[in-house]
Amino acid sequence: MEVSTDWYLILSAVLFSIGATGLLIRRNPLVMFMCVELMLNAVNISFVALGTELNDVSGQIAVFFVLVVAAVEVVVGLALVVAINRRRRGATADDISVLRG
Amino acid sequence: MTGQTITFIFGAVIILTGGIGVVASKNPVHSALFLVQTLMGVALLFVVQEAHFLAAVQIIVYAGAIVILFLFVIMLLGVDQSEEWQLKESIAGQQPLAAIIGASLLSLGVVIVAIATDTITGQVQVSGERALDNQFTDIERIGRVLFSDYAMSFEITAGLLTIAVIAAVVLTRTIGHDELLPDLEPGPMALPDTSPYGGNDSDYAEAADVSGPEVSGESQGGD
Numbered sequence: 001m002e003v004s005t006d007w008y009l010i011l012s013a014v015l016f017s018i019g020a021t022g023l024l025i026r027r028n029p030l031v032m033f034m035c036v037e038l039m040l041n042a043v044n045i046s047f048v049a050l051g052t053e054l055n056d057v058s059g060q061i062a063v064f065f066v067l068v069v070a071a072v073e074v075v076v077g078l079a080l081v082v083a084i085n086r087r088r089r090g091a092t093a094d095d096i097s098v099l100r101g
Numbered sequence: 102m103t104g105q106t107i108t109f110i111f112g113a114v115i116i117l118t119g120g121i122g123v124v125a126s127k128n129p130v131h132s133a134l135f136l137v138q139t140l141m142g143v144a145l146l147f148v149v150q151e152a153h154f155l156a157a158v159q160i161i162v163y164a165g166a167i168v169i170l171f172l173f174v175i176m177l178l179g180v181d182q183s184e185e186w187q188l189k190e191s192i193a194g195q196q197p198l199a200a201i202i203g204a205s206l207l208s209l210g211v212v213i214v215a216i217a218t219d220t221i222t223g224q225v226q227v228s229g230e231r232a233l234d235n236q237f238t239d240i241e242r243i244g245r246v247l248f249s250d251y252a253m254s255f256e257i258t259a260g261l262l263t264i265a266v267i268a269a270v271v272l273t274r275t276i277g278h279d280e281l282l283p284d285l286e287p288g289p290m291a292l293p294d295t296s297p298y299g300g301n302d303s304d305y306a307e308a309a310d311v312s313g314p315e316v317s318g319e320s321q322g323g324d
Binding site for chain 1: 103105106109113116117120121123124126129132133136139140143146147149150151152154155158159162163166167170171174175177178195196198199200202203204206207209210211213214215227230231232233234242243246247251254258261262264265266268269272273
């Protein structure tokens, strides 16, 4: 039984769905960001699997850029969470409106 | 079953249990630790596919920096209280709807893979520097392509990182106490009143000020 690219893609789809569901049902902004990380990792799996399938290093380059974007997203997102929590303790995603100018 | 198959199944189980743990854990710290588990599983699958550089970067950047940043913020803000699942939903029927959307995404992804896998894979074969089977090592291959074909993207990445640093500084800069919003009401997820002085920090400070002068007053009276 050989591992084909389909297996990786289906695993990627399952992980992406888990992340999307978590993003929709959780209300703690930190956990929502973690769910976004899950979705990004799901896409990374499929990038590397398709790159291996096509014998092309571009898939791995794309994963490299996704890593950078994930780091940037976490930095800005956590800065927002800190800014919200300065104004309201234990804030949920519904409290982002306290940041309006 | 080959070793690659066994490793894939092992990695998939690690990834999926970690992903479910992230979503289902009530405590954000547990979610962060389950996220580490998922990231390690993804790194394992990268190793299986001979993307060694990405596996190392995955562990260093994700597990070493991003998750630590998550944990740092969780500890800093003290928001590691458990989340109540049965909160008042701001959108009626949000959680069932979310489950339906998640199941739809899952079925969509699986169907797309099942339909398209015969037509999209194995068609294009590249050669030269971008091919995975050339004479270079993994990290050398990535470096050659990254700094030639993708040099412009790399420069834009630098700009993106600079913007992120500036944004983090601007968003989290210290605000004066007079800028605090006057109508601070505890949200639906506010910390429980565990402090004997009754909850939030300002109450605690006032109560400490009240109790402080009594003690010091007695000592001053003694003097």
